[in-house]
Amino acid sequence: MTQPTCYRGRFAPTPSGPLHFGSLVAALGSYLDARAVGGEWLVRIEDIDPPRCPPGADSMILRQLEAFGLQWDGAVRWQHGRHDAYQQALDALAHQGLAYPCSCSRKQWQAFSVYPGWCRQGLSDATQPVAWRLRSDLAQRPVEWHDRLFGFQQFDPETLGDVILKRKDSLWAYQLAVVVDDAEQGITDIVRGFDLLDNTPWQRQLQIALALPEPRYLHLPLVVTPEGQKLSKQNLAPALADDERGIRHQLFQALLALDQALPSELSREPVTTQLHWAVTHWSVARLSPSAHRELPQEV
Numbered sequence: 001m002t003q004p005t006c007y008r009g010r011f012a013p014t015p016s017g018p019l020h021f022g023s024l025v026a027a028l029g030s031y032l033d034a035r036a037v038g039g040e041w042l043v044r045i046e047d048i049d050p051p052r053c054p055p056g057a058d059s060m061i062l063r064q065l066e067a068f069g070l071q072w073d074g075a076v077r078w079q080h081g082r083h084d085a086y087q088q089a090l091d092a093l094a095h096q097g098l099a100y101p102c103s104c105s106r107k108q109w110q111a112f113s114v115y116p117g118w119c120r121q122g123l124s125d126a127t128q129p130v131a132w133r134l135r136s137d138l139a140q141r142p143v144e145w146h147d148r149l150f151g152f153q154q155f156d157p158e159t160l161g162d163v164i165l166k167r168k169d170s171l172w173a174y175q176l177a178v179v180v181d182d183a184e185q186g187i188t189d190i191v192r193g194f195d196l197l198d199n200t201p202w203q204r205q206l207q208i209a210l211a212l213p214e215p216r217y218l219h220l221p222l223v224v225t226p227e228g229q230k231l232s233k234q235n236l237a238p239a240l241a242d243d244e245r246g247i248r249h250q251l252f253q254a255l256l257a258l259d260q261a262l263p264s265e266l267s268r269e270p271v272t273t274q275l276h277w278a279v280t281h282w283s284v285a286r287l288s289p290s291a292h293r294e295l296p297q298e299v
């Protein structure tokens with residue numbers, strides 16, 4: 001084993017609906033990466049956006065993880081009660097001049113690809129509700145880190161724009177909440193889909209500004225439709241199987257999507273047998289560093 005055994009990973013789904021094959025691949029990759037080194041694996045429900053989270057989706061996700069044998073450690077964490085911690089982080093950023101209130105609407109800057117920073121020097125319209133944004137131009141730039149699959153990464157977050165940290169409706173934004181909670185939970189390793197690779201620059205800026213530790217990153221190939229789209233509720237990605245045969249089959253397909261060289265006879269074995277094999281043989285080196293994997297036809 002080349003990795004340190006001090007390892008705490010997590011799967012952090014947004015409970016916007018049941019898990020689909022793409023989320024299974026992300027959950028499985030982070031589970032295997034943790035268990036292969038005897039590490040801990042936590043589950044955190046990222047329910048900061050209630051309108052996007054139908055009631056019951058969180059417990060459905062937990063049942064699905066259990067059905068696929070992905071047993072987590074400790075108590076599940078929810079983000080909905082974490083207002084004070086996020087506010088404290090925002091206050092610390094504002095105190096350093098790294099967060100600012102912004103009254104602009106999306107419509108006002110629709111001609112630009114990213115928000116042009118009009119409120120950086122003071123509110124454009126003090127009568128409007130405000131969102132809070134990160135000063136991506138003043139925080140650490142450029143941002144560099146090593147991704148365990150995609151290698152050296154360098155981004156200038158200013159070209160990505162001043163990301164929202166708190167919305168006008170007072171809901172917390174993913175970028176701030178994820179950074180605060182990963183640090184608070186002592187997460188050492190973030191293993192998640194490739195779609196979040198270009199969110200990492202803002203998250204690194206926030207970690208640096210808040211003096212939080214830098215986790216290791218492994219972004220996994222993202223499962224896409226034949227048209228190249230991320231699986232989602234919008235493109236009607238089907239929920240995972242809930243029958244024994246379907247579960248075994250989909251777990252096997254998810255291991256194949258992670259490029260693990262499975263013996264074909266494993267496909268009909270119970271999830272515990274498949275996972276035992278996969279934990280013992282988990283190899284990041286086998287993963288091919290391509291951003292996408294097409295959804296297998298037969299799942």
Ligand code: GLU
Nearest residue numbers: 012013014046178192196
């Ligand atoms: N909650 C995010 C999602 O479901 C993932 C967060 C993360 O892994 O950093 O897309």
